Amino acid sequence: MPTFVDSSRRILLRTISALAVAAALRPWDALAQAKSPIGVIGSGKIGGTVGALWVKAGHPVMFSSRHPEELAGMVAGLGPLAKSGTVAEAIGFSDTLLLAVPYGALPQIERDYGAALKGKIVLDAGNASAGRDGAAIADEVERDGIGIVSQRYLPGVRLVRAFNTLNYAILSREANRAPPRLAIPIAGDDAAAVAAAAQLVSAAGFDPVVVGNLADARRIQRGNPGYGLAVGAVEFKQKMSLP
Numbered sequence: 001m002p003t004f005v006d007s008s009r010r011i012l013l014r015t016i017s018a019l020a021v022a023a024a025l026r027p028w029d030a031l032a033q034a035k036s037p038i039g040v041i042g043s044g045k046i047g048g049t050v051g052a053l054w055v056k057a058g059h060p061v062m063f064s065s066r067h068p069e070e071l072a073g074m075v076a077g078l079g080p081l082a083k084s085g086t087v088a089e090a091i092g093f094s095d096t097l098l099l100a101v102p103y104g105a106l107p108q109i110e111r112d113y114g115a116a117l118k119g120k121i122v123l124d125a126g127n128a129s130a131g132r133d134g135a136a137i138a139d140e141v142e143r144d145g146i147g148i149v150s151q152r153y154l155p156g157v158r159l160v161r162a163f164n165t166l167n168y169a170i171l172s173r174e175a176n177r178a179p180p181r182l183a184i185p186i187a188g189d190d191a192a193a194v195a196a197a198a199q200l201v202s203a204a205g206f207d208p209v210v211v212g213n214l215a216d217a218r219r220i221q222r223g224n225p226g227y228g229l230a231v232g233a234v235e236f237k238q239k240m241s242l243p
Contacts, residue, residue: 035057035058035059035060035203036059036094036096037059037060037061037062037093037094037096038051038054038059038060038061038062038094038096038097038098038200039061039062039064039090039091039092039093039094039096039097039098040061040062040063040064040090040097040098040100041064041087041090041091041097041098041099041100041101041109042064042065042098042099042100042101042102042105043063043064043065043071043074043084043100044065044100045167045168046100046125046163046167046168046171047063047098047100047101047125048063048074048168049168049171049172050098050100050125050163050171050204051063051082051098052074052078052082053171053172053175053203053204053205054200054203054204055078055079055081055082056078057203057204057205058081059081059203060081060082060083061078061081061082061083062082062083062084062085062089062090062093062094063075063082063083063084063085063090064084064085064086064087064089064090065087066087068084068085068086068089069084071084072084087109087112087113088113088116091113091116091117091120092116094120095119095120095121096120096121096123096196096200097117097120097121097122097123098122098123098125098162098163099122099123099124099125099126099154100125100126100163101126102126102132102133103126103127103128103129103132103133103137103141104128104132104133104134104137106126106137106150106153106154107153109153109154110153110154110155114154114155114156117154117156117157118155118156118157119156119157119158120157120158121157121158121160121190121193121196121197122154122157122158122159122160123160123161123162123163123186123197123200124150124154124159124160124161124162124164125162125163125164126146126150126164127146127164127221127222128140128141128142128146128149128221128222129222137149141221145214145215145217145218145221146161146164146217146218146221147159147161147187147188147213147214147215147216147217147218147221148214148215148217150214151189151214158188158190158192158193159188159189159190159193159214160186160187160188160190160193160194160196160197161185161186161187161188161214161217161220162184162185162186162197162200162201163184163201164220164221164227165184165185165220165226165227165228165229166182166184166228166230170182170230171204171206174205174206174230175204175205175206176205177205179232180207180232180233180234180235181205181206181207181232181233182206182207182230182231182232183206183207183208183209183229183231183232183233183235183236183237184201184204184206184207184208184209185208185209185210185211185220185226185229185236185240186198186201186208186209186210186211187210187211187212187213187214187216187217187220188213188214188217189213189214194210198210207232207233208233209233209236209237209242211226211240211242219240225239225240226240
């Protein structure tokens with residue numbers, strides 16, 4: 001059977017290859033001048049913080065929630081690149097989305113927006129909590145691993161686990177710090193989606209660390225060794241025995 005290291009190395013090599021193809025297709029100076037739009041589903045502490053970092057990096061961002069009118073003040077303070085809208089509008093705004101909702105909302109997200117989400121790159125920042133989300137889904141995550149469960153509830157999306165290991169205050173305070181930049185672990189099965197997520201992690205002011213595929217995302221879910229590690233990329237890899 002393949003080892004975790006083998007799995008992680010394959011994901012990493014596919015990600016590097018995807019990044020190389022992207023660089024060949026579009027020069028980096030053009031990428032710098034035309035930043036890709038991003039939709040944010042759930043614009044609370046994590047969604048609002050990470051989305052704001054992308055706006056500051058030059059990305060157009062649409063923040064969404066069930067009550068988009070409540071986002072007006074936040075959006076106004078971020079300038080013309082920031083917009084607010086409904087969840088449906090955020091999904092239509094971009095092919096790349098940050099999902100930062102209470103984990104128990106995933107089944108409802110699929111029922112309401114599953115068809116529109118198919119084929120989109122979705123950075124999933126949620127964590128399961130029995131007290132908030134219910135014992136059933138928390139037990140499912142503990143049994144099967146959060147990457148597998150998220151993909152189960154969001155079939156057809158190009159899922160990447162990202163921005164789930166640290167709280168919003170740390171993300172806000174440590175973004176774009178002097179080297180070594182803070183590590184943000186990511187995991188996914190789709191190499192091109194992982195490469196896109198890595199670029200967005202970097203744009204937000206952090207160093208992406210690929211931990212493997214969605215099955216490996218268990219290692220960075222709540223209660224496991226990669227959760228809560230506020231360290232640089234080299235130290236993160238050492239602590240997690242990553243290649």
